[in-house]
Amino acid sequence: MPLEILGGVIEALDKTEYEFVFYAVNGRKQKMKSLKQFCGERDISGLIIQGLTTEDPYYHELKRLDVPTVAIDMTVKKRFGWKCIN
Secondary structure, three states: OOHHHHHHHHHHHOOOOOOOOOOOOOHHHHHHOOHHHHHHHOOOOOEEEEOOOOOOHHHHHOOOOOOOEEEEOOOOOHHHOOOOOO
């Protein structure tokens, strides 16, 4: 994630009760546990995702996941029903 984006996220979250925690998850780890399981084990209440490809297991779980999500620099298919800002 570019540092300007990361800095903006941290600055915005500092004004809330939320905390920013960074987890790097590769394809091997994605196959070991579902995104829902990953979020549940860490009590994650929202995601900022960057770098997933349409082939990544977590990408295919995003539609079913009941966690607010922001996708940065990713192709998100319209079927997800997400609002896209370019």
